[in-house]
Amino acid sequence: xxxxxxxxxxxxxxxGRISILNCDYTNSMFDYFLWxxxxxxxxxxxxxxxxxxKDKNEDxxxxxxLNKSAKHLSLHxxxxxxxxxxxxxxxxxxxxxxxxxxxxxxxxxxxxx
Amino acid sequence: xxxxxxxxxxxxxxxxxxKSIKCEQNLGHxxxxxxxxxxxxxxxxMFSYNNKELIINETVPNRFSPKSPDKAHLNLHxxxxxxxxxxxxxxxxxxxxxSLYEQYFGxxxxxxxx
Numbered sequence: 001x002x003x004x005x006x007x008x009x010x011x012x013x014x015x016g017r018i019s020i021l022n023c024d025y026t027n028s029m030f031d032y033f034l035w036x037x038x039x040x041x042x043x044x045x046x047x048x049x050x051x052x053x054k055d056k057n058e059d060x061x062x063x064x065x066l067n068k069s070a071k072h073l074s075l076h077x078x079x080x081x082x083x084x085x086x087x088x089x090x091x092x093x094x095x096x097x098x099x100x101x102x103x104x105x106x107x108x109x110x111x112x113x
Numbered sequence: 114x115x116x117x118x119x120x121x122x123x124x125x126x127x128x129x130x131x132k133s134i135k136c137e138q139n140l141g142h143x144x145x146x147x148x149x150x151x152x153x154x155x156x157x158x159m160f161s162y163n164n165k166e167l168i169i170n171e172t173v174p175n176r177f178s179p180k181s182p183d184k185a186h187l188n189l190h191x192x193x194x195x196x197x198x199x200x201x202x203x204x205x206x207x208x209x210x211x212s213l214y215e216q217y218f219g220x221x222x223x224x225x226x227x
Contacts, residue, residue, distance in 0.1 A: 032214050043203050043218030099209055103156040
């Protein structure tokens with residue numbers, strides 16, 4: 001039973017345009033949400049996060065939006081760059097459950113020059 | 114300077130053997146984790162450990178055991194290896210408290226059981 005889902009396994013975007021990666025979750029006990037970026041043969045790299053008490057967090061070209069009522073979050077990358085091509089994982093945690101991350105299945109983003 | 118390091122990067126072994134993977138972090142973090150990425154690329158938590166508490170994901174077989182000689186290290190021991198244990202194993206660490214819950218990952222250890 002996947003508690004965090006990324007329904008798009010892949011996404012292709014033109015350089016300079018917006019990339020929107022989506023994530024849905026089912027566990028209402030999740031308090032904190034994170035996005036990770038992963039290149040082949042490397043570990044996931046932390047990108048941006050958001051607490052459940054907020055609905056938006058921005059860091060440079062990256063913005064994460066949280067819609068708690070819909071149990072949905074999204075990552076916006078503007079403008080997209082070829083170096084952004086990677087697999088993006090959405091993750092969630094419950095403060096009271098050992099801070100262990102529950103990951104989605106990932107979305108492979110390809111940014112074309 | 115590598116923040117979270119793992120050794121070895123690749124490990125090939127036979128069924129039934131016992132093996133260990135080492136993890137070290139130099140970030141001063143107080144909590145460490147082990148994750149498994151299976152053949153379908155799903156990342157799943159195995160353990161969360163600080164000096165007070167070990168939390169085990171209930172789906173992890175008891176052939177797997179974490180061992181922490183000190184705060185900077187969390188090694189993963191696997192007994193009686195099985196074919197299904199083949200995966201990439203990632204160590205991670207975090208500093209818990211306040212509003213910071215980001216975890217930092219090592220480069221992974223690819224385990225192949227033949």
